[in-house]
Amino acid sequence: MGRLGARLSRLLRQYLVGIAAAAVTLGLILFGPVERWELLWFDQLFELRGMRPPTAPIVIVTIDESSFQELNIQWPFPRALHGKVIDRIAADRPLAIGIDVVFDSESRFGPEDDAALSAAIARAGNVVLGMAIARDAQVLYSIGGKERGAAREVVSMPLPIIREGAAAVALINVEPDPDSHVRRAPVRQQVPDPMKGYEWWLAFDAQLHRLATAKGLRTRPLPTGPEILVNFRGPLAAFERIPYYRVVANEVPESLFRDKIVLIGSTSEVMHDVFATAFARAGDMPGVAIHANAVDTFVRGDPVREVPRLASTILAVAAALVGSVVAVRLRAARALAVTALLLAAGIAIAYVAFARADVWLRGVAVTFGLVLGYGATVVENFVREQREKQRLSRFFSPDVLRVVVRDRDGRSLRPRRRLVTVLFSDIRGFTTISERLPPEQVDEMLREYLTVMTEVVFRHGGTVDKYIGDGIMALYNAPYEDAAHALNAVRTALEFQERAIPFSARWEAKLGTPIRCGVGINSGEAVVGSLGSRQRNEYTSVGDTINLAARLESVTKDYGVPIIVSEFTYEYVKGQLPTRELDTVTVKGKSQPVKIYGVMPSSTRRHPRAALDAAVQLAAADGQTCRARAFDISEGGLGLVDVPDEWPVGSKVEIRLDGGEVGRRIVAKGMIVSRRGEKAGVQFTALDPGLTPVIAEYVARGRNRDEIDEAEAGAGRR
Structure with a gap:
């Protein structure tokens, strides 16, 4: 008797998930939304069957x-x-x-x-x-x-x-x-x-x-x-x-x-x-x-006949038990095949009964019971869970990964539509850079760069979707909710720019050129989850939101701005970070125009400005010089026009400005922090302290923003 009791106890534990699945199935049939699903299934059967010619005149x-x-x-x-x-x-x-x-x-x-x-x-x-x-x-x-x-x-x-x-x-x-x-x-x-x-x-x-x-x-x-x-x-x-x-x-x-x-x-x-x-x-x-x-x-005389609910309920409970037996008795692959075969057979029988005999089999509850019973296979998924943990470690930060792995039914990774913020970034002129280095050093540089940037993504709560050559794609608000997803994405982009400076300094001697990166950011709905084939799938996202973010990254070089966000992301971050509207553009692959905004570092030209019309001599680090004109000035920098296209964002320059209305000749060092055509924003990096109060006094008695705009337009015409 004791041996029999032990065996019964073992069988009970083994099939406990199936019994629970049967109970849940019964509860949903009696008290849950199954009836509404059954009605939708009824409608779907008509859609599958299609129209029939009427028989009555x-x-x-x-x-x-x-x-x-x-x-x-x-x-x-x-x-x-x-x-x-x-x-x-x-x-x-x-x-x-x-x-x-x-x-x-x-x-x-x-x-x-x-x-x-x-x-x-x-x-x-x-x-x-x-x-x-x-x-x-x-x-x-x-x-x-x-x-x-x-x-x-x-x-x-x-x-x-x-x-x-x-x-x-x-x-x-x-x-x-x-x-x-x-x-x-x-x-x-x-x-x-x-x-x-x-x-x-x-x-x-x-x-x-x-x-x-x-x-x-x-x-x-x-x-x-x-x-x-x-x-x-x-x-x-x-x-x-x-x-x-x-x-x-x-x-x-x-x-x-x-x-x-x-x-x-x-x-x-x-x-x-x-x-x-x-x-x-x-x-x-x-x-x-x-x-x-x-x-x-x-x-x-052929109304649709429905199978009695009692019979449908009994069949659904039995399906839950059958699903559990299949999952426990068979290996994972075979259990999946048998379960899929049972599901396909059930759907086929329901359709044939409806199409040929005008009989409505309530198939949703049966399908639900079978799938729920099959869920017992989660007890055999420990080894697979470890493999999944290793696979996902390159996408998620350690904290998020621990939560994902504990989610044994994989609910957090199932593809679904959700709001996300997407970040695309790549290295400017990477093709030219890679031609200057042997492949081994290119690999070394990329490993160092992507490692640094991945750490930045993880620190701000992002998920690395994929690496695309020298580029990186990151998601925010996936797989778990992040109320500040857009702000965290922009903060990631800003830190990208900061971390790129010392990285560029280490490699500039070998490359002969600074390393800069462009970032495009967009927010919207996308399908996010584990996508792919049975042989291989990855945690990724697809949708128009993703495509627009990639397009924005590609236009950063056109506007001379390292970080561009769409109007949709801007709505989440406005007032929290320094931004400026750049343009309304129709990017490749989009029919509707989109407003785009540039994001500036927190120190970039936040001082009050006043209009100025003065000649400026610029000298680059490589010895090139050019003449430009200033259209505004602040304690933090200058707004210039007539700056050649060959002087990109990040270029270090020496500045010599005729005194003009300021009253003092200005000699300073600076960096180009924004570009749009021949217009450039220059931030002072070294300025004689004695000049700061002179500029502040000029700005204090300076003209309003409308006058600045007029001066800018006039300088552009010159």
Whole structure:
């Protein structure tokens, strides 16, 4: 007995995950969102099956946009016009005519208009008129100034003069499911009666079935229940139809309505008589098209039949247990194959049952149970977890990696759409640089550079997406939330620039040129997660947000700015870092223009400025010289024009400025910190302390920003 008990205990532990999965599956079926998922699955089955040709002889007279335009009248149309349409249809001797309009108020054209419609209905003898029920709030009493009431049902019935000649009056209401999709059609409906309480009436579509049957159409008997699941043939386009105005103008093919069930109703969007249905891709469906689908289902006698919920629930619980058994008994690869095969078989059976036998198998719960049971394989994933840890160590900082590895079900790495900030950076002129060094030194330089920059990314909470030659791509706000993701990305870019200075100093002697990097940053939604093939996948991101960030990095050299952010990133960091608007551009691969902003180091030209018009002599470290003009000045630097393109951002220069309006000749050292065409921003790196108060005094009595702009424009013209 003890040995048997131990074995049972071991089996219980082994299959505990499966038992828990079965319990969770049952709970979600009874109390969770599974029913809503099942309804979506029901809709998807229709989409997969596609349209079917209607079997019943149905023609729809559409009150559409073209009818409003051709008739040039507003709704409601004159009822005599409806009468004319009925007379034309009746002349072809149809089986039945159904009007999906409620004539519950007197015509605005007078009693004669109502009488004309009534006479046409009586002459036809086979017209089914629509009525409707609306729920309205009714105040019953008031307590303490607060009204108390209840919902009452208000019946909208055709006027007596109009309905007296009708073959039947029936409810045209369609009742959506809780998700607002129409999937069912009533057979019989309860109609409130002041004297009798409620009476059961045949619904609109069932009345048309009754009349058509009486005229000799071969039909199946009406179902005994109160409603059916409509076996939708398709959207409005699936049915034969003719615009209302053509019937008015007698532009009707010969015998179009002969031995047909004719429906008259609105298909115009302005009438707001549209509903969501199973055919979601075709858009919302007009109410008259829903009635056409319901009539066709009644005539053919093939409503969709659903498997009882009890049977579906038992099957779903069993699937969870089967998934657990497969995961425990088989090796990981074989278990995956068997589970996938079971899933594919289940989906195929559900589709075939629906497409061939009009049977709805509730497959979502079964699929969910099987997948959840298969999740028991997580207990066998320890070795794989270690491999994953090694693989992901190059993407994530150590702190983030520990959390990711503990997430054994891999939820944090599953591809999903989320808000991210993306950073792209690369070394300027790397191709030229690599030609000056042997391959071994290129590798050494890249290793040192990328190691330093990766540390910077990790320090600011970023994730390294990939290395692209000399470039680096980093993500922020993935895989975990970071409220300051955009700010941290820009801080990373700023530190890139700072760390590049000592790095450049170490390699400049070998290269003969300084090393500079450009950075592009963008924020937006992207698909982020572990993407790729079964043989190889990586944690990465894809989407338009990523592409724009890469494009921004490529245009930094065009504007002479080391860091460019999009307008989307700017919205997150404005006011927190020194920025300036550069331009509105349409980058390659984008059709919409995007505002771009340059980000300056915190020390860059933050002092107040004043307009200045003075000649400047510049000398570069390599001995080159040029003459430029200053258009503004501050204690921190100068704004210049006419600076050659060959003098990039980061160039160190000696400055000699004629005194001009400042009153003193200025000799200083500086660095070009921004560029746009021939315009450049120069930051002082060495300035005679005695000149600082002179410049400050000049700025204090300087002109406003508008005058600076005018001076800049004037200098540009020179």
